[in-house]
Amino acid sequence: MKYLTADFGSTYTKLTAIDASKSEIVGTSTAFTTIETDVMEGYNFALHQLEEKIGEFCYDQLLCCSSAAGGLAMVALGLVPELTSKAAKMAASSAGAKVVRTYAFEISKAEQAEIYDINPDLVLLCGGTDGGNKEVIVNNAKKLCEIDRSFSVIVAGNKSASSDIESIFSDSEKDYVITENVMPEFNKLNIEPAKQKIKELFISKIVDAKGLSKIQNLTNSEIIPTPLAVLNGCELLSKGTEQTEGLGDLMAIDIGGATTDVYSISDGRPTFDNVMIKGLPEPFNKRTVEGDLGMRYSLYSLSNEIDLNALSEEIKVDVKDIVKWIEICKTSPNTLAKKNSIYQTIEEGLAKYALKIAVERHVGKMESTFTPFGQMYIVSGKDLTQVNLIIGIGGVLVNSINPIKILDAAKADKQNPMLLKPKQPNYLLDRKYIFASMGLLSAVDAELALTIMKREIT
Amino acid sequence: MNQKTIVTGVIGADVHAVGNKILAYALEEAGFKIVNLGVMVSQEEFIEAAIETNADAILVSSLYGHGEIDCHGLRDKCEEAGLKDIPLLAGGNLVVGKQNFEDVEERFMQMGFTKVYPPNTQLETTINDLNILFGK
Numbered sequence: 301m302k303y304l305t306a307d308f309g310s311t312y313t314k315l316t317a318i319d320a321s322k323s324e325i326v327g328t329s330t331a332f333t334t335i336e337t338d339v340m341e342g343y344n345f346a347l348h349q350l351e352e353k354i355g356e357f358c359y360d361q362l363l364c365c366s367s368a369a370g371g372l373a374m375v376a377l378g379l380v381p382e383l384t385s386k387a388a389k390m391a392a393s394s395a396g397a398k399v400v401r402t403y404a405f406e407i408s409k410a411e412q413a414e415i416y417d418i419n420p421d422l423v424l425l426c427g428g429t430d431g432g433n434k435e436v437i438v439n440n441a442k443k444l445c446e447i448d449r450s451f452s453v454i455v456a457g458n459k460s461a462s463s464d465i466e467s468i469f470s471d472s473e474k475d476y477v478i479t480e481n482v483m484p485e486f487n488k489l490n491i492e493p494a495k496q497k498i499k500e501l502f503i504s505k506i507v508d509a510k511g512l513s514k515i516q517n518l519t520n521s522e523i524i525p526t527p528l529a530v531l532n533g534c535e536l537l538s539k540g541t542e543q544t545e546g547l548g549d550l551m552a553i554d555i556g557g558a559t560t561d562v563y564s565i566s567d568g569r570p571t572f573d574n575v576m577i578k579g580l581p582e583p584f585n586k587r588t589v590e591g592d593l594g595m596r597y598s599l600y601s602l603s604n605e606i607d608l609n610a611l612s613e614e615i616k617v618d619v620k621d622i623v624k625w626i627e628i629c630k631t632s633p634n635t636l637a638k639k640n641s642i643y644q645t646i647e648e649g650l651a652k653y654a655l656k657i658a659v660e661r662h663v664g665k666m667e668s669t670f671t672p673f674g675q676m677y678i679v680s681g682k683d684l685t686q687v688n689l690i691i692g693i694g695g696v697l698v699n700s701i702n703p704i705k706i707l708d709a710a711k712a713d714k715q716n717p718m719l720l721k722p723k724q725p726n727y728l729l730d731r732k733y734i735f736a737s738m739g740l741l742s743a744v745d746a747e748l749a750l751t752i753m754k755r756e757i758t
Numbered sequence: 759m760n761q762k763t764i765v766t767g768v769i770g771a772d773v774h775a776v777g778n779k780i781l782a783y784a785l786e787e788a789g790f791k792i793v794n795l796g797v798m799v800s801q802e803e804f805i806e807a808a809i810e811t812n813a814d815a816i817l818v819s820s821l822y823g824h825g826e827i828d829c830h831g832l833r834d835k836c837e838e839a840g841l842k843d844i845p846l847l848a849g850g851n852l853v854v855g856k857q858n859f860e861d862v863e864e865r866f867m868q869m870g871f872t873k874v875y876p877p878n879t880q881l882e883t884t885i886n887d888l889n890i891l892f893g894k
């Protein structure tokens with residue numbers, strides 16, 4: 301069997317040719333994606349380049365994923381911020397969406413306008429446990445109908461409200477689907493059904509809207525969101541197959557142009573004694589996306605999160621030069637920093653903070669409370685202190701002379717012992733950017749995908 | 759089906775877990791839907807759980823003697839969060855030592871509690887009261 305995988309990104313189309321009989325990647329190629337005109341152009345160009353390198357490639361199966369045209373943009377609505385809103389966000393993120401905003405309680409006029417401006421592809425509407433609060437989710441359904449945009453709605457809230465919600469949406473123009481509650485009982489997470497519906501809608505609605513239907517015609521396997529492919533790749537590498545063992549608990553961090561994504565495959569249960577667990581349980585395969593942390597489109601918002609003077613001192617580069625680089629990237633996002641230039645130093649310094657902030661938002665936290673009887677610890681979120689493998693993904697890391705220096709920002713530091721970051725991680729790099737490709741391949745030949753990942757991710 | 763939902767938990771930094779489990783079990787047996795938050799529950803957690811589950815009452819336990827401080831302001835926060843007139847019940851060993859219960863009750867009622875129970879209250883009493891509260 302020969303497989304070709306295609307990853308349609310916002311700026312690039314990446315092809316990977318795999319030969320199962322040799323258990324290896326026989327070639328890769330990259331071309332600019334021209335989403336405004338036609339994705340086929342980018343695809344054909346990349347294919348041409350690939351065949352120039354390796355000769356004619358007659359594949360048996362084409363597997364595709366896409367984050368083109370900004371990826372799968374979603375907003376999530378819930379009731380209480382720390383409960384169903386958080387559950388909704390987790391469900392959408394782990395389905396591979398970019399969750400632009402998360403809302404709690406009844407949305408306001410201003411928030412309706414904000415959703416109009418975001419113009420999401422999909423909206424996930426949650427709220428209330430089964431038999432719990434109905435009022436807010438019902439009112440939010442009405443308010444979503446008032447927003448004059450063509451998004452589809454996935455309803456995954458209080459089941460007792462579903463008939464009310466059904467009649468609201470069926471009287472409107474909105475396309476909708478109702479599925480199981482993301483939080484059927486208090487503090488019980490049930491995100492798989494919502495995740496599945498997001499995937500189905502992506503295939504049935506979004507693929508067409510993003511101009512990918514011509515690609516879909518080339519293959520009989522379904523196009524999935526790229527982050528979902530990456531998450532599937534991470535899961536396979538961690539858990540292995542029935543025959544072959546995986547690498548165990550791991551984290552992967554993908555520093556991109558627009559977002560920084562963090563993946564963790566681990567149960568994340570507290571690894572020390574005398575603690576209380578609080579808050580919503582989190583998924584074994586967890587993904588978080590930081591839309592404000594990225595090396596190009598989100599560089600400006602990233603720079604607002606960091607102290608540039610401190611960075612300047614740390615990397616020994618004038619603040620003026622840092623600011624200049626941020627401006628350059630803003631005006632021409634296709635700029636690449638020259639190897640060994642001062643801009644590469646800046647780029648890596650900024651990448652380190654993107655990674656640090658993204659990881660700190662992903663991991664669990666420990667809080668010490670001073671009770672009348674002494675100190676106690678309360679843990680919320682995933683304890684990843686014992687995860688000993690971190691995989692770096694993305695151009696900045698792969699092209700860096702010293703990627704460890706950037707990746708080290710994911711490690712637990714003494715100044716912030718309350719953040720449950722890995723204590724003694726080893727680092728690997730996805731040098732050929734094969735995670736998405738292998739995630740796609742895992743659906744048809746997991747053993748092959750695992751063999752290749754173990755060899756190529758070093 | 760009109761099953762009433764009750765949020766239970768032990769407030770503050772209190773770790774006495776046994777009574778909470780028994781209480782939750784007994785109330786469930788009596789036909790209520792119980793959302794049990796366990797021990798070391800903050801006021802905010804009681805409120806968030808009550809909103810999300812559309813609870814009909816909040817039942818606060820305190821065993822270690824600091825109940826009065828821990829319960830202070832709970833009613834105001836409930837009002838603020840839109841849990842208008844939700845019944846608030848408290849029991850356990852609410853205060854330190856053997857104080858005159860009428861005084862303790864008086865102070866808890868002042869704080870906006872609906873029902874307050876002395877140590878060694880029979881659970882049947884509470885279940886009975888709850889049924890009356892819910893108009894059964």
Ligand code: B12
Nearest residue numbers: 772773774775776777819822823848849850851854855875
């Ligand atoms: C076991 C125990 C502990 C264990 C708890 C283990 C655990 N994780 O559960 C440990 C050793 C940790 C402990 C610690 C402390 N304890 Co202690 N502990 C006890 C003990 C011996 C038994 C508690 C128990 O499980 N009882 C059995 C259950 C079934 O009964 P219950 O808890 O009272 O609950 C029932 C009723 O109260 C009622 N109820 C409870 N809530 C509500 C609410 C409503 C609305 C209603 C109607 C009824 C109701 O229904 C429950 C079920 O029947 C009691 C003494 C006693 N005999 O009660 C002291 C006792 C509760 N502890 C006490 C104290 C002081 C402490 C400490 C402060 C000691 C210290 N200085 O360190 C710490 C506090 C730690 C903390 N942060 O909470 C005092 C409290 C005094 C007070 N309130 O005035 C007690 C009464 C002992 C005493 N006589 O001094 N304790």
